[in-house]
Amino acid sequence: MRVAIYGRISTTNHGQDINFQTRDLEQFPQARGWQLVDSYLDIGISGAKDKRPQLDRLMADAHRRKFEGVIVWRFDRFARSVSHLLRALETFDALGIAFVSLSEQMDTTTPTGKMVFTVLGAVAELERSLIVERVKAGLRNARAKGRVLGRPRTVVDAERITTLRAQGLSLRAIASELGVGLATLHRPSVPRSKTQEREFGTR
Numbered sequence: 201m202r203v204a205i206y207g208r209i210s211t212t213n214h215g216q217d218i219n220f221q222t223r224d225l226e227q228f229p230q231a232r233g234w235q236l237v238d239s240y241l242d243i244g245i246s247g248a249k250d251k252r253p254q255l256d257r258l259m260a261d262a263h264r265r266k267f268e269g270v271i272v273w274r275f276d277r278f279a280r281s282v283s284h285l286l287r288a289l290e291t292f293d294a295l296g297i298a299f300v301s302l303s304e305q306m307d308t309t310t311p312t313g314k315m316v317f318t319v320l321g322a323v324a325e326l327e328r329s330l331i332v333e334r335v336k337a338g339l340r341n342a343r344a345k346g347r348v349l350g351r352p353r354t355v356v357d358a359e360r361i362t363t364l365r366a367q368g369l370s371l372r373a374i375a376s377e378l379g380v381g382l383a384t385l386h387r388p389s390v391p392r393s394k395t396q397e398r399e400f401g402t403r
Contacts (some may be wrong), residue, residue, distance in 0.1 A: 201214050201232075201234045201235065201268045201269050201298070201300075201309075202234070202237045202268050202269070203234045203235065203236055203237065203267055203268065203269035203270065203271055204234045204236070204239070204240060204258060204261070204266070204267040204269070204270050204271070205222065205229075205236065205238075205239050205240070205255070205270075205271045205272070206239075206240045206241075206255065206257075206258055206270060206271070206277070206278055207221040207222055207225060207239070207240075207241045207242075207272070207273055207277060208221075208241070208242040208243075208245055208246075208252070208254075208278070209221075209242075209243055209244065210244070210245065210246050210276045211244055218243055219243055221273040222239065222241070222275040223237075223309070224273060224302055225271055225272075225273055225302070226239075226269055228300070229269075229271065232327060234269065237255050237266065237267050238261070238266065238267065240254040240255065240257060240258040241254055242254040242255060246383075250314040258270065259288070259291070260341070262291070262292065262295055262297055263295065265295070265347060268297055268298060269294070269297060269298035269299070269300065269309070270292060270297060270298070270299050270300070271301075271302070271359075272300070272301050272302070272335075273301075273303060274301060274302070274303035274304065275301055275303070275304055277377045278301070289308075289317055293308075293317065299313075299317075300313075302398045313352075314399050332389055339395065357378075360378070361374055361378070364377060375391065
């Protein structure tokens with residue numbers, strides 16, 4: 201099986217050394233008889249950052265099917281949060297890519313590892329459902345208290361629109377002048393006379 205390894209250290213100070221991770225990461229596939237095709241190492245990159253060059257490259261290569269397995273030293277070296285880890289695992293699962301974390305002893309090529317992945321996925325689905333339900337409950341509570349939800353409607357000056365129209369401005373120019381969208385000018389609730397309605401039918 202062709203595999204890739206991923207390692208990360210936040211800083212090169214304080215005794216951190218990427219070789220401490222890569223030594224174990226390189227030995228694991230060798231012991232399994234797997235082929236190591238590439239190493240993705242983010243050095244001096246905080247785990248909290250959304251963008252990590254080597255991790256981004258790894259995910260792109262995963263979609264290109266460059267390898268069939270990914271090996272990491274520890275979850276927190278790979279993912280910035282539990283939700284990030286689960287999204288990555290779901291992506292790997294969809295692509296048919298195995299995932300191994302040495303420290304947590306998770307290996308999705310084994311029955312136990314597959315079970316752990318299934319449990320993590322179920323927990324993530326439960327969390328998403330709870331979030332959705334909390335949002336819905338919050339909206340229901342807000343409506344019950346008489347709160348108006350959504351973006352406030354833009355108030356337009358119909359007389360100002362008529363004046364600008366009389367000056368020969370197009371509706372697009374009027375919308376730009378008033379700082380509103382064309383859809384707002386065409387809104388049925390905008391008060392206008394029959395003449396204005398005929399005018400608003402043209403640009």
